[in-house]
Structure formats: structure tokens, C-alpha cells
Amino acid sequence: CSLQAGLAVLLKAERLFHSSYHSQAVHIRPVCRGSHWFAQLPCGGFTDASCLAVSWELRQTLTVVFDFFSSGQGKKDWSLFKMFSRTLTDMCPLASQSKVYVDISPKNKEKELLEVSPPPTSVHEAVVQGERKTYAVYDLLSPSLFNTSRSLNVQLKWKRPQDSSEMPIPTLHAQRYVGGYGLQTGEICTLIYNTHPYRAFPVILLETVPWYLRLYVHTLTIITKGKENKPS
Structure with missing residues (x-):
């Protein structure tokens, strides 16, 4: 369908390149096609008889990440057309x-705080990183979705201002900054936080390194809870 229909209609290069962050990835994996099932093969080889x-x-x-909270003077409302x-x-x-x-997961259990329009075709609940999440689902293959209008502009609005202007912090989040100068003291610092009271999560870190920084493996340092973890 290229850019004529479906989700690809939203891929306008001018808007994507002016976002706070964007990245593309290609994932390739072997899958097994059985008579009645379709499953991923183990990494060690094709051992399933x-x-x-x-x-x-x-x-x-x-x-793609759009930071409308910072660029929109603290407003959290957004829509597909705005992005x-x-x-x-x-x-x-x-x-x-x-x-x-x-x-549309509620913050502090206040379900009346936000609303989405138009009404979704369904609502889906799932557990993500130990927290229960609620998602409004818009099925583009549903005939009723485009019956009233040929344009779907999903919008999220807050019914009333929140008590705090700060955005809720995810359970697993990261911060990164570039420090120092030159080849001697220049560095990239990435801080990964897990605020869950007891659960640990596997993390795969992919760094996008600026062109003006040169990396050396022998200067890599990993610190967890104040202690340095040396590679084995």
C-alpha cells in the first residue's frame, strides 16, 4: 500500500525527523511451520522433530517519540494530526x-481523568513490567471504524488539570547525557533506573553514539548499586 493507505499514511518524513527520537530496526528469525501451529525455533538449532x-x-x-509535554507548555493533550x-x-x-x-491506564486509579475519541473498537488489558495496563484498541479492519468519517484522528484529552505538572515516571526508565570534552575526558553516561520494589527486568541497551565521539572498550565501566561490575 506504500503511503496510500493503512498506518503508513502517518509516515511523513518531515514530522518524523523533527521528533524527539526515532529509530528503525529489522528483525529476522527462523520459525517452524507445523501442520497446526506456528512457533519460533530455539536459538540452538532446529531440534523440534x-x-x-x-x-x-x-x-x-x-x-518515534514526540515530547509534547515539554514543547507544548506542559499540556498533555495529543492527537494523530498534531504528531x-x-x-x-x-x-x-x-x-x-x-x-x-x-x-489509557489511569494514574492513581482516577479513571475519569482522561478520555480518548472517537470511542475505540475494543479495550485490551495486559500486564507490562509487573503493572496492569489498559489500552484502547482501534482496529482499522473493522468496517464500523470508517463508516461515519473517512478520516480517523485519534485524540487523547485530559478532563481536568492534574494536581502535579510532573509526568509519571515509568517503572523502568533511563537517562543519558554526554559529558567532558575531547578524546581524553569525553564520555557518554547512561543511567538505567528500576523503581519496582522487588522485581528485576532484563535490559538490552542499544546506544546511538554521536559521530564526534570515539569509543574504546577498555574504558567501559558498569556500576550497579555503587559497585563496579567487571566483564567476565
């Missing part, structure tokens, strides 16, 4: 699944 055929799955992802300067106009007829998920 019930595997009838092997295929390769290609998955492309695009991650991408476009709205969803139609589904892609070649897609077998096309959905938009909006996190």
Missing part, C-alpha cells in the same frame, strides 16, 4: 492485521 518446514520471518519496526500532520484515511487491503493501541 514435529517441525515440517522452516521459514524466515522478517519484522520491521519504527519507533504526524496527517490522519488515518483507510485501511490497507493487503494487511491481515492493523491496529492502533492507546495507553
